[in-house]
C-alpha cells in the first residue's frame with residue numbers, strides 16, 4: 001500500500017500509487033534504518049506543518065540573499081525555543097532533520113554549528129573544555145563555525161599559514177594571519193552569524209611548528225556582536241547556491257587566547273611549553289572524517305529529492321504517443337526516461353544504505369579512539385575519501401539528469417532542482433576536493449598491492465582482499481554475486497594497472513612525486529572503481545538482510561537495475577573478461593529490469609517520504625497538481641506585482657518611441 005494517496009490528487013499519480021506492490025511505510029523503515037526512525041521523521045514533519053510561524057514567508061526562489069539569511073535566522077530562533085517539544089534533543093539525526101524540514105537545503109546560520117563546531121569540542125576537547133563550552137553551544141548561547149580553509153590553501157593542510165604561537169609569559173596563544181593568502185576563507189556561518197569558531201592554526205611552541213591544531217576562538221563580543229579587536233571578519237559574497245549560509249573570511253592580528261583554548265584531549269601544550277603528541281598524527285583531521293562519513297547518506301538524500309520531483313512529474317506529464325493515438329502517454333513510459341531516472345533511484349538507495357553503514361563505522365571508530373585504539377583510522381579515512389568523491393559526483397550527474405528529464409519546467413526554479421544541484425555539487429569540493437580525496441584512497445590501494453607483491457596478502461583488510469584474487473572467467477548465470485565478481489575484476493585490474501604504471505615510472509628514475517603525478521589519472525580511476533565496488537557490495541548485503549518479502553522483492557528488482565547499469569557503465573574495464581555476447585545479455589537484462597521496476601517507480605520515490613515543505617518544488621508536489629500550481633507560482637513572482645515595470649518606462653519605452661519613424 002502506498003500511504004501517499006489522498007483524495008483530490010492528480011489521477012495519474014494515484015494510478016501509479018495503486019500499481020505499487022509494497023507498503024511505502026515499510027520501505028521507509030528499511031531506508032531510514034528502522035520503523036521507529038522513519039516514524040519519527042513523519043511525526044516531526046507533521047508537527048512542523050501545524051506550526052504557522054515555521055512556514056516559509058514566501059518561496060525561496062523569490063527571496064534575496066539577505067532575506068534568505070533573515071528567514072533562516074528567524075526560523076532557527078523559533079526552533080531553538082520549540083525544539084524541546086518537537087525532537088529528542090540528544091539525537092543529531094532529528095536535529096538535522098528538523099532544520100532541513102523547516103529551513104531547507106539552502107543553508108542557515110546554524111548549519112555548521114551542529115555538524116562542525118560541536119563535534120570537535122565533544123571529541124577533541126578535554127573533560128574541562130567540554131564542561132566549559134559544550135553546554136553553551138548545545139543551548140545555543142553561542143553560535144560556532146569551523147575555520148580551516150584559507151584564501152590560498154584548502155586541499156593542502158600542511159601549507160596553512162595561520163599561526164598560534166605560545167607565549168609562556170602570559171600563558172596565551174597569539175593568533176596571526178601573516179599574509180593575504182592566510183585569511184580564513186569559506187567557513188559557513190562565519191561571515192555574519194557565528195561569535196565563536198574552531199580555528200585550525202599551526203601550533204608554534206619555542207619556535208617549532210607542530211602543524212595544524214584546533215583552537216576555540218571567540219570572534220565577536222557576546223553583547224554587541226561586534227568583531228573583537230584583532231579580528232577582521234565578513235561575508236565572502238554570493239555563491240552558486242547555498243546562499244542562505246553566510247560563508248565568511250577571517251583574519252587575526254596578534255589576537256590572544258588563553259592556553260586552555262587549544263582543544264587538548266589528544267595533543268597538549270603544557271604551561272612550561274612542553275608539547276605532548278597525539279596518539280595518531282592525523283587525529284586532528286577526525287572532524288573531517290566525521291563529516292565525510294555522513295556525506296554518502298546526505299548526498300543520497302539530495303538525489304532522492306531530485307528524483308522525487310522528476311519521477312512524480314514524469315508520471316503526470318503527458319507528451320507524445322505510443323500505440324494509443326487517442327491520448328498522450330506519461331513520459332515515464334518512455335524507455336529513455338526510465339533509463340535516465342531508474343538507475344539513479346537505485347543509486348540513491350545504494351548511497352543511503354552505505355551512508356548509514358559508514359556513519360555506524362565512524363561511531364565505532366570514535367569509541368575505539370576514545371579507548372586509545374587508533375588502528376582503524378587509516379581504513380576509514382581511505383573508505384570515506386573515496387565514498388565522498390564518487391557519491392558527490394554521481395549525485396550531481398543524477399540530479400542534472402533529473403532536471404533534464406523534466407524538460408522546460410525542470411529549468412524553472414519552480415522545480416527547485418537547480419538549487420538541489422547547486423547545493424549537492426558543493427560536496428564535490430567541500431570536505432576535500434574530489435580528486436585530492438580519490439588520490440588519498442589511491443595511496444591505500446597502492447600500499448595494499450605492495451603488500452601482495454611482498455607476499456603479505458594475508459595482512460590485507462577485508463575491503464581490499466579482492467585485490468589478491470585471480471578471477472579470469474565468469475559464469476554469467478547472472479546473479480548479484482557474479483556481477484560483484486565482474487566489478488571486482490574491473491577494480492582489481494585497474495588498481496594493478498595504475499600501481500604498475502607508478503612503479504614503472506619510479507623504476508625509470510623518476511621522483512616519487514613526479515611518478516605519482518604522472519600515474520594520477522589512472523590512480524583516480526582505480527579509486528572510483530574500488531568505491532563503486534564497495535557501494536555495490538553494501539547494496540547486495542543490505543538487500544540480503546531485508547526480512548519483509550514484498551520489500552525484498554522490489555529491492556531485488558532495484559538491485560538488478562543497479563548491477564546491470566553499473567556493469568554496462570564500466571564496460572571498457574571488463575573487455576578482457578566478458579565477451580560481446582555476455583555484454584549483450586547484460587544490456588538486455590538492464591532493459592528488462594527497467595520494465596520490471598516501472599510500476600513501482602512512484603512508490604519507490606514516495607518511500608523517501610520527503611514532505612512538500614521540505615521539497616519546495618511545484619513539480620514534485622505530493623498531490624501531482626502541477627499545472628494550476630505552476631500558474632499560481634508564476635503569478636506570485638514579484639515581477640508580476642505591477643504590469644508595467646520601471647525597466648520599460650525608463651528605457652524600453654523611450655527606446656521604442658525614439659525608434660518610431
Ligand SMILES: CCCCCCCC/C=C\CCCCCCCCCC(=O)SCCNC(=O)CCNC(=O)[C@H](O)C(C)(C)COP(=O)(O)OP(=O)(O)OC[C@H]1O[C@@H](n2cnc3c(N)ncnc32)[C@H](O)[C@@H]1OP(=O)(O)O
Pocket residue numbers: 096100104105106107111116146148149154155156157158188282285286288289298299301302305377378381423429430431432433436440443444
Ligand atoms: C536534502 C537532504 C539532505 C540532507 C542534508 C542536510 C541538509 C544540509 C543542507 C545543506 C548541506 C550543505 C552543508 C555544507 C557543509 C559544508 C561543510 C564544509 C566544511 C569543510 O569543507 S571544512 C574543510 C575541509 N577541508 C578538507 O577536507 C581538506 C582536505 N585535505 C586534507 O584532508 C589533507 O590535507 C590531506 C588528507 C589531503 C593530506 O593531508 P597531509 O597531512 O598532507 O597528509 P598526507 O601526506 O597526504 O598523508 C599522510 C598519511 O596520513 C594519512 N591520513 C591523511 N588523513 C588522514 C585521516 N583523516 N585519518 C587517517 N589517516 C590520514 C594518509 O592516508 C597518509 O597515510 P600513508 O602515509 O599513505 O600511510
Ligand SMILES: Cc1cc2nc3c(=O)[nH]c(=O)nc-3n(C[C@H](O)[C@H](O)[C@H](O)COP(=O)(O)OP(=O)(O)OC[C@H]3O[C@@H](n4cnc5c(N)ncnc54)[C@H](O)[C@@H]3O)c2cc1C
Pocket residue numbers: 112116146147148149152153154155156185186187188242247426429430431432433434435436439
Ligand atoms: C559550499 C562550501 C562550504 C565550505 N565550508 C567550509 C567550512 O565551513 N570551513 C572550511 O574551513 N572550509 C570550507 N570550505 C572550503 C573547502 O573545504 C575547500 O574549498 C576544499 O577543501 C577544496 O580546497 P581548495 O578550495 O583549496 O581547492 P584547490 O586545492 O585549490 O583545488 C583546485 C584544483 O586543484 C586540484 N588539486 C589540488 N591539490 C591537488 C593535488 N595534490 N593533486 C591533484 N590535484 C590537486 C583540485 O583537484 C582542483 O581541481 C567550503 C567550501 C564550499 C564550496
